[in-house]
Amino acid sequence: MQKNNHIKIGNRIELLQTKSTFGRKVSDKKYTSQLLDYDGIRTLKISVPFYEGRVVPLDMGDEYELRFYTAKGMYQCRAKVLRRYMEMKIHVVEMQMTTELTKYQRRQFYRLDCRLKFQFRVVTEEERALSDLVERNEFTDAIVQKNFEEKLKAMRQEWHEAQMTDISGGGIRFQCTEELEKQVHIEVKISLDTGAELRVVCCKAVVIDVVPGVSYGREYIARCQFDEIDKNTQELIVKYIFEEQKRRIRKD
Numbered sequence: 001m002q003k004n005n006h007i008k009i010g011n012r013i014e015l016l017q018t019k020s021t022f023g024r025k026v027s028d029k030k031y032t033s034q035l036l037d038y039d040g041i042r043t044l045k046i047s048v049p050f051y052e053g054r055v056v057p058l059d060m061g062d063e064y065e066l067r068f069y070t071a072k073g074m075y076q077c078r079a080k081v082l083r084r085y086m087e088m089k090i091h092v093v094e095m096q097m098t099t100e101l102t103k104y105q106r107r108q109f110y111r112l113d114c115r116l117k118f119q120f121r122v123v124t125e126e127e128r129a130l131s132d133l134v135e136r137n138e139f140t141d142a143i144v145q146k147n148f149e150e151k152l153k154a155m156r157q158e159w160h161e162a163q164m165t166d167i168s169g170g171g172i173r174f175q176c177t178e179e180l181e182k183q184v185h186i187e188v189k190i191s192l193d194t195g196a197e198l199r200v201v202c203c204k205a206v207v208i209d210v211v212p213g214v215s216y217g218r219e220y221i222a223r224c225q226f227d228e229i230d231k232n233t234q235e236l237i238v239k240y241i242f243e244e245q246k247r248r249i250r251k252d
Contacts, residue, residue, distance in 0.1 A: 006075050006101055007068045011035045014067040014228075015049055018078060021061030028231050031056050034132075035068065036092060044079060048091035050135045058084065058093050066095075067104055074104035109169035112241045116164040116190065118174070123185040123204065127155045159189070169238040171205060171225040180207050180222050188224075192240040195247075199236060204228040 015031040031049035038044050044066075049056045058064075058081045068075045079095040086092065130152050139145035162176040172188065180186070183206060190201045205224040212220060226234070 005040065006072065007035060007038060007070055009035055009037060012069045013046055014069070015058075016065045016067075017062060018065050019063035021059060030228070030230055032228065033093075036090070042097040043082075044095045044097065046093050046095060048084070048093055053135050053137075055091065060084070063098065064095075068101075075101050076104040077101045109238065110241060111166050111168040112244060113166050114164055114244070116167070118162060118164055118191070119159045119189040120162055120174075120176075120186050121156070121159045122178075122180070123187055124155070127152065128185065130155070156187075164190070165221070167237065167241065169226075169234050169241070171208075171223065173221065173223045175221055177219050179220055180210050182207055182210060185227065186224065192236065194236075194240055195243055199240075201233055201236060203230075203233055 011034070013033040013035055015033060017027045017029075020026055029051055031051050033046045033049040036045045036047055049058070060081050060083060063078060063080050066077055066079050077097050078099040079097045082094045082096050084091070084093050130148060134145075134148055134152055137145075139148075160176065160178055162174045164172050164174045166173045167190075172190075186205050186207060188201075188203060188205055192199050192201055204227045206227045207222050207224045209223040210220055
């Protein structure tokens, strides 16, 4: 493999299992980790991933698709788990790339024009760092841990109302009164009427564009891409769009 410098220590990583050595069912969940070390060629050291606040023990020999979030965009490769160990009180997974690192091309989704009210909140860098610390659960003092957890809970209380103008399986565009910056992380809460029931979708996204609005009371138009979204949630959104298209066709 050729040496490259596309990925850097500290980059966030998304892992999706592609093969199980022990013949178990391959998981469809997406796990989040961080790049701790890289030899520039094929050997990676990453932090043990977490899912819903719990450590995910990756089995040796299992293979994963890795997606790296970098300043220059997303890159992907496949890698195999070599070993797990502790290093300076940090759980580490050593992996070996089995394919070249390539630029990740996002799947293109149909975008549906809509007028849906929803809620969002800004996820600050401080919150992301604090969330990572709490998820790792490496506190030695219960009082300190409780204080961090309460601070994190308080950070997650400030939600804003906005109006969505289009939606796809890859992201949304919406009007809001708050001025958002590009590349800021947000969490969205969307209610989708699937016909059979009302489903509330919660997922993370990254703002990729913001322009001044023209409607009174809606001063900005923001466009964002879903960032941390599981397969089931994404499929629910795609299904909603498909059903809404059919409903509109029947109405016409």
